[in-house]
Amino acid sequence: MTEEKKISREELLATGENIKAQYNFLVFITAVDYPERNVIGMVYHLRSLGNRDTLIIKIDLPREKPEIASVAGIWPAAEWHEREVFDLFGVNFLGHPDLRRILLPPDWEGSPLRKDYTKPGVIKRPETIK
Amino acid sequence: MDLAQDVFRYVEKMPGGNLILTTTDSLFNWAKANSLWYLLFGLKCCAIEMMAAGASRYDLDRLGLMFRASPRQTDLMIVAGTVTAKMAPRIRTLWEQMAEPRYVIAMGSCAITGGAFFYDSYAAIKGVDEVIPVDVYIPGCPPRPEALIEGILKLQEKIKKESLTKR
Numbered sequence: 268m269t270e271e272k273k274i275s276r277e278e279l280l281a282t283g284e285n286i287k288a289q290y291n292f293l294v295f296i297t298a299v300d301y302p303e304r305n306v307i308g309m310v311y312h313l314r315s316l317g318n319r320d321t322l323i324i325k326i327d328l329p330r331e332k333p334e335i336a337s338v339a340g341i342w343p344a345a346e347w348h349e350r351e352v353f354d355l356f357g358v359n360f361l362g363h364p365d366l367r368r369i370l371l372p373p374d375w376e377g378s379p380l381r382k383d384y385t386k387p388g389v390i391k392r393p394e395t396i397k
Numbered sequence: 398m399d400l401a402q403d404v405f406r407y408v409e410k411m412p413g414g415n416l417i418l419t420t421t422d423s424l425f426n427w428a429k430a431n432s433l434w435y436l437l438f439g440l441k442c443c444a445i446e447m448m449a450a451g452a453s454r455y456d457l458d459r460l461g462l463m464f465r466a467s468p469r470q471t472d473l474m475i476v477a478g479t480v481t482a483k484m485a486p487r488i489r490t491l492w493e494q495m496a497e498p499r500y501v502i503a504m505g506s507c508a509i510t511g512g513a514f515f516y517d518s519y520a521a522i523k524g525v526d527e528v529i530p531v532d533v534y535i536p537g538c539p540p541r542p543e544a545l546i547e548g549i550l551k552l553q554e555k556i557k558k559e560s561l562t563k564r
């Protein structure tokens with residue numbers, strides 16, 4: 268069974284503590300950029316290894332200052348996933364043990380998976396080429 | 398063919414004149430072209446075809462190509478895959494660590510121009526020749542092992558035309 272929940276960012280840690288006994292496996296954490304709503308949406312995929320349920324937690328963060336508590340203390344696997352989201356979307360995870368870039372070079376500027384990201388040298392795909 | 402006979406064939410072919418120098422040239426070129434040890438450099442999916450070419454079915458060993466895991470023991474770098482902005486400085490370092498004479502094959506459209514990542518990519522370098530000089534380009538996505546072998550034969554032809562005094 269797959270369940271989806273939308274919560275606010277203040278509720279994340281309490282929710283995590285409540286459900287961690289059941290949803291004991293963190294599949295992944297990722298984010299989506301919605302510039303038209305001015306929102307960065309966090310997505311947490313959790314799995315229960317006991318009864319094979321899936322829980323998807325979605326949290327909207329403001330695009331200008333995306334900040335959220337780190338869940339690395341609840342699910343240790345979150346550490347690298349949060350570093351990836353930090354790397355590619357610029358979301359700041361409060362209380363993360365080691366928040367550094369994980370995929371891009373350390374001196375990289377900007378968050379390349381945001382829709383408005385530009386970098387000199389990136390060639391735009393012309394409309395005529397699918 | 399017997400090794401000594403093979404060398405002798407080259408020596409006999411020499412036209413008159415500067416006999417010793419030309420002989421050295423072709424002897425060295427013969428040795429260089431037939432012992433191209435290559436650096437393990439699989440960056441992406443093209444590496445699978447490179448491995449297939451190195452394995453028993455296509456058997457690069459019969460051309461004198463053996464892979465080495467250290468740049469200091471290699472003469473040839475087969476760049477097989479997409480070059481990312483993070484990998485580019487490392488490619489440059491590895492290339493600088495290889496001993497002269499060194500050769501580079503750009504394998505696959507990614508290594509030639511960026512390939513599938515030409516448009517809208519923040520990470521892919523548009524061709525490995527922005528970082529290091531390339532001797533032979535092998536197009537394809539991915540090139541089949543036959544194409545890789547064709548490229549290696551082309552490189553051997555190129556090496557055989559070289560001279561000790563000029564490259």
Ligand code: SF4
Binds near residue numbers: 512
């Ligand atoms: S050219 Fe094609 S097969 Fe080779 S690395 Fe690029 S995408 Fe992969």
